[in-house]
Amino acid sequence: MYESIKREIKARKPKMAICYDFDKTLSPDDMHTFTLIPSFGLDKNIFWNESNALAQDNLMDKNLAWMYLLLRYSNTKRLSIKKDYFNKIGADVPLYDGVSTWFGRMNKYAESKGIELEHYIISSGLKEIIEGSKIASQFKRIYASSYLYSADGVAEWPAQAVNYTNKTQFIFRIAKGYYEEYDERVNNSMNDADLTIPYENIVYIGDSATDIPCMRLVKSKGGYSIGVYDPVKNNRDNVYQLYNDGRISFYAPADYRARSNISKFMKQIIDEIAAREAMKTERKVLEIPANLYNTYKTTKTVIDSLPKNMKPSIKKKMSSELDEMKTMIEGNIE
Ligand SMILES: [Mg+2]
Numbered sequence: 001m002y003e004s005i006k007r008e009i010k011a012r013k014p015k016m017a018i019c020y021d022f023d024k025t026l027s028p029d030d031m032h033t034f035t036l037i038p039s040f041g042l043d044k045n046i047f048w049n050e051s052n053a054l055a056q057d058n059l060m061d062k063n064l065a066w067m068y069l070l071l072r073y074s075n076t077k078r079l080s081i082k083k084d085y086f087n088k089i090g091a092d093v094p095l096y097d098g099v100s101t102w103f104g105r106m107n108k109y110a111e112s113k114g115i116e117l118e119h120y121i122i123s124s125g126l127k128e129i130i131e132g133s134k135i136a137s138q139f140k141r142i143y144a145s146s147y148l149y150s151a152d153g154v155a156e157w158p159a160q161a162v163n164y165t166n167k168t169q170f171i172f173r174i175a176k177g178y179y180e181e182y183d184e185r186v187n188n189s190m191n192d193a194d195l196t197i198p199y200e201n202i203v204y205i206g207d208s209a210t211d212i213p214c215m216r217l218v219k220s221k222g223g224y225s226i227g228v229y230d231p232v233k234n235n236r237d238n239v240y241q242l243y244n245d246g247r248i249s250f251y252a253p254a255d256y257r258a259r260s261n262i263s264k265f266m267k268q269i270i271d272e273i274a275a276r277e278a279m280k281t282e283r284k285v286l287e288i289p290a291n292l293y294n295t296y297k298t299t300k301t302v303i304d305s306l307p308k309n310m311k312p313s314i315k316k317k318m319s320s321e322l323d324e325m326k327t328m329i330e331g332n333i334e
Helices: 002-011 029-041 044-058 062-076 083-091 099-112 127-132 168-176 211-218 239-245 262-304 313-329
Strands: 015-020 118-124 140-150 157-160 201-207 222-227 250-253
Touching: 002 262, 015 262, 029 044, 029 083, 029 118, 029 239, 044 062, 062 140, 062 157, 083 127, 099 118, 099 262, 118 127, 118 168, 118 250, 127 140, 140 168, 157 211, 168 201, 168 211, 201 211, 211 222, 211 239, 222 239, 222 262, 239 250, 250 262, 262 313
Parallel strands: 015 118, 015 201, 118 140, 201 222, 222 250
Antiparallel strands: 140 157
């Protein structure tokens, strides 16, 4: 029996997750500023000034403000905004070098180390645009702002507005395996051993201040955070500050090609997770006889302290069960 449990423990494949911000982390542009707003024939500066003023004057969440403004412009300009329209825009969103092949390379590397790797997006951008991008199929889930659509598929109302602090709930969802946005069990307490993905096996990649709560959460729970900067602009203020403030474990240019720094760091992280998981597995195997020994000792103490006048047949039955338990424990014990 012990052998089969041992085999089962050793056959379990540990999981890890990489969570990505989207704008300026995987894509060099901001999807609204460079793609969505101009597609409405609007000037990006005018749009953002108006959206930020709306948020400020009405104490609104900034994401809810742009989502509202976009709906209002679609009405005044008599442009219907449909899911398909957003998806189509997503197909043209540019990606940083190496992004399109990154997932396959990292999955293969993790696989070679016995790790099952999953990818997730956690972005304040529009989910439907990301879903239209070339890399959408690489993600197990895309958590982002999204609209509620009418039966005709026209955007009517915000369904999700993802901002910097509520981004963190998705880290808990991924760790606990409660993926649906409405599932309130995400707040249930869970033992580390029961997590779908342990926090220390989670990596978060982002570029800016809006990623700080996620970076901090992941890092404080033993995972890894990586700050990226645009390789062409090479402006490193953000990453230096994030690094000095202890928010990130690594920083690198957003260059995802095979020989890039971020590839090297990610492989080092995978190596460390694989080594730690191998040790966890060994300890789980060691735990079985040690736990059984504990049960044996406790049961023995109970039997030894049974009253003298107890029916001999009961005492005999318990003693034989104790002997059987002893045979299941590997090695010699007193
Ligand atoms: Mg970003």
